[in-house]
Amino acid sequence: MIDFxxxxxxxxxxxxxxALVAMGFIVIYRASKVFNFAQGELVVFGGxxxxxxxxxxxxxxxxxxxxxxxxxxxxxxxxxxxxxxRLVGESVFAMVMVTIGLLILIRxxxxxxxxxxxxxxxxxxxLKPVIFGDILIPRSLLFGAILTIIVGLGLSWFFNRTxxxxxxxxxxxxxxxxxxxxISVKRSIAFAWILGALLSTLGxxxxxxxxxxxxxxxxxxxxxxxxxxxxxxxxxxxxxxAGLIVGxxxxxxxxxxxxxxxxxxxxxxxxxxxxxxxxxxxxGMFGWKTIERV
Amino acid sequence: xxELTNVEVIYSDVILAVKxxxxxxxxxxxxxxxxxxxxxxxxxxKAISNVVKTEDGRVTSGTISFGGxxxxxxxxxxxxxxxxxxxxxGRRVLRHLTVEQNLVVGGxxxxxxxxxxxxxxxxxSRIGRLAALKDRTSGYLSGGEQxxxxxxxxxxxxxxxxxxxxPSLGLAPLMVDEVFALLKSLKAAGVTLLIVEQNTxxxxxxxxxxxxxxxxxxxxxxxxSDLRSNEDVREFYLGLNLEGERKSYRxxxxxxxxxxxxx
Ligand SMILES: Nc1ncnc2c1ncn2[C@@H]1O[C@H](COP(=O)(O)OP(=O)(O)O)[C@@H](O)[C@H]1O
Ligand SMILES: [Mg+2]
Numbered sequence: 001m002i003d004f005x006x007x008x009x010x011x012x013x014x015x016x017x018x019a020l021v022a023m024g025f026i027v028i029y030r031a032s033k034v035f036n037f038a039q040g041e042l043v044v045f046g047g048x049x050x051x052x053x054x055x056x057x058x059x060x061x062x063x064x065x066x067x068x069x070x071x072x073x074x075x076x077x078x079x080x081x082x083x084x085x086r087l088v089g090e091s092v093f094a095m096v097m098v099t100i101g102l103l104i105l106i107r108x109x110x111x112x113x114x115x116x117x118x119x120x121x122x123x124x125x126x127l128k129p130v131i132f133g134d135i136l137i138p139r140s141l142l143f144g145a146i147l148t149i150i151v152g153l154g155l156s157w158f159f160n161r162t163x164x165x166x167x168x169x170x171x172x173x174x175x176x177x178x179x180x181x182x183i184s185v186k187r188s189i190a191f192a193w194i195l196g197a198l199l200s201t202l203g204x205x206x207x208x209x210x211x212x213x214x215x216x217x218x219x220x221x222x223x224x225x226x227x228x229x230x231x232x233x234x235x236x237x238x239x240x241x242a243g244l245i246v247g248x249x250x251x252x253x254x255x256x257x258x259x260x261x262x263x264x265x266x267x268x269x270x271x272x273x274x275x276x277x278x279x280x281x282x283x284g285m286f287g288w289k290t291i292e293r294v
Numbered sequence: 295x296x297e298l299t300n301v302e303v304i305y306s307d308v309i310l311a312v313k314x315x316x317x318x319x320x321x322x323x324x325x326x327x328x329x330x331x332x333x334x335x336x337x338x339x340k341a342i343s344n345v346v347k348t349e350d351g352r353v354t355s356g357t358i359s360f361g362g363x364x365x366x367x368x369x370x371x372x373x374x375x376x377x378x379x380x381x382x383x384g385r386r387v388l389r390h391l392t393v394e395q396n397l398v399v400g401g402x403x404x405x406x407x408x409x410x411x412x413x414x415x416x417x418x419s420r421i422g423r424l425a426a427l428k429d430r431t432s433g434y435l436s437g438g439e440q441x442x443x444x445x446x447x448x449x450x451x452x453x454x455x456x457x458x459x460x461p462s463l464g465l466a467p468l469m470v471d472e473v474f475a476l477l478k479s480l481k482a483a484g485v486t487l488l489i490v491e492q493n494t495x496x497x498x499x500x501x502x503x504x505x506x507x508x509x510x511x512x513x514x515x516x517x518x519s520d521l522r523s524n525e526d527v528r529e530f531y532l533g534l535n536l537e538g539e540r541k542s543y544r545x546x547x548x549x550x551x552x553x554x555x556x557x
Contacts, residue, residue, distance in 0.1 A: 170391075174388060179370045180343055180370065182371045
């Protein structure tokens with residue numbers, strides 16, 4: 001029973017981490033309709049910026065982390081300016097190809113800027129787990145989950161209740177209408193990339209705290225995909241719930257099915273869920289169905 | 295005054311949709327732009343608001359000015375700031391947002407939240423129906439309600455001039471009356487209107503002046519009262535001769551059916 005609770009809780013927390021990364025993905029998709037295959041690379045890049053500021057430059061966390069977020073924001077903006085601002089109106093396929101190019105480019109950039117070695121990631125959250133009775137919870141995941149929930153609810157409020165946020169939601173829904181109302185679509189998309197890069201960096205901090213940093217970490221971008229899909233690509237609040245569902249299922253499958261069959265089902269299972277969703281309900285649980293009135 | 299002089303609009307560098315048209319919309323007046331399907335009416339409005347650029351279209355010659363300032367190929371946001379708002383064809387509500395969220399988006403340029411609130415109250419008092427629907431998801435409203443909403447959303451920007459594209463399309467006659475009653479109240483409040491319509495009768499009823507477009511050109515213009523009595527307009531666009539009445543009625547039905555297929 002305790003084991004079960006352990007798996008359940010840890011699964012849920014990992015799921016919320018996926019949700020955080022998925023949020024970055026969704027924010028970018030909503031505004032620009034760009035399906036960003038380089039989301040995991042944004043996480044890695046954010047991770048390397050943090051490593052560079054805190055360990056390579058030796059800045060204290062209180063200085064290095066804020067600076068890392070500023071640098072990530074600039075990086076997000078640059079990506080939009082350089083690649084996507086001139087692609088507005090191009091086909092989805094062209095955009096996807098560009099994000100794959102971006103993926104390769106970021107990998108190259110990291111090699112050039114930060115070298116090929118595996119780096120230690122700073123310990124942002126103390127390594128000592130939080131212990132409730134017999135349940136052990138990694139501190140980074142617990143604090144990360146709390147942060148994720150705060151950020152998720154905050155973004156949801158922003159997109160639905162504030163004027164700058166509603167402007168972005170209008171862009172998400174219909175570029176032409178947004179434009180006819182005097183909204184700058186370009187600015188919204190640029191801001192979405194900034195947000196996406198910030199969320200990725202926060203994801204890196206939670207995911208990597210006290211671990212080692214290399215390109216393997218970009219797998220989290222892939223793991224977040226089923227979460228984004230389950231949520232539907234438009235709902236920020238829904239992604240929290242979707243993360244919980246995927247994380248818990250993955251945690252339990254890893255714990256109970258993997259030993260029986262000799263491994264790896266847990267890692268693959270979210271993608272099975274993803275394919276299932278694609279067949280059954282392509283707009284996800286909370287995504288924007290195309291409302292048809294005749 | 296909105297002034298178009300010899301405006302030519304080309305899509306994708308090859309499709310000449312508007313072939314040098316000139317028209318004026320004096321302040322405080324209501325002007326209507328009439329004409330059949332494909333005549334270039336929507337393109338003209340899109341050229342003025344410059345959302346035409348989202349469809350790879352461009353004003354390639356001629357000038358558009360508003361209050362003496364050139365606005366051709368201007369940034370759409372600047373055109374809205376300058377006081378012109380474009381209500382596009384097809385009741386383009388932001389379907390997943392509520393009625394009130396749609397209105398807030400329309401008033402996004404207001405200087406303060408209090409100003410947004412004041413504008414909302416004004417819209418709700420002018421369009422009572424919207425007040426009752428404010429928390430409803432706009433995608434599920436009826437066509438008429440959506441038309442009122444997009445007009446209300448445009449008013450949230452406090453424009454000097456509203457351009458509206460085929461507001462009567464696909465609406466029941468009673469609803470058409472309600473929409474045009476709203477437009478008349480706006481006109482009475484001093485808002486300048488440029489209305490694109492295929493429903494010539496209702497358009498000429500509210501308008502002071504009218505232009506008829508065909509094939510990218512203006513083929514006829516005149517005071518609304520003259521156009522109402524003009525034999526050609528009566529025959530071709532009002533369908534008032536016996537034969538024509540049936541024919542144009544069938545045309546309209548056919549057009550609507552096609553729209554639905556495409557939409
Ligand atoms: N986005 C576009 N790209 C290319 N051609 C277009 C586009 N929109 C309209 N057209 C063409 O321009 C002409 C005028 O269309 P439009 O302005 O929509 O007419 P109307 O509003 O009077 O029905 C038509 O021949 C139409 O096919
Ligand atoms: Mg049209």
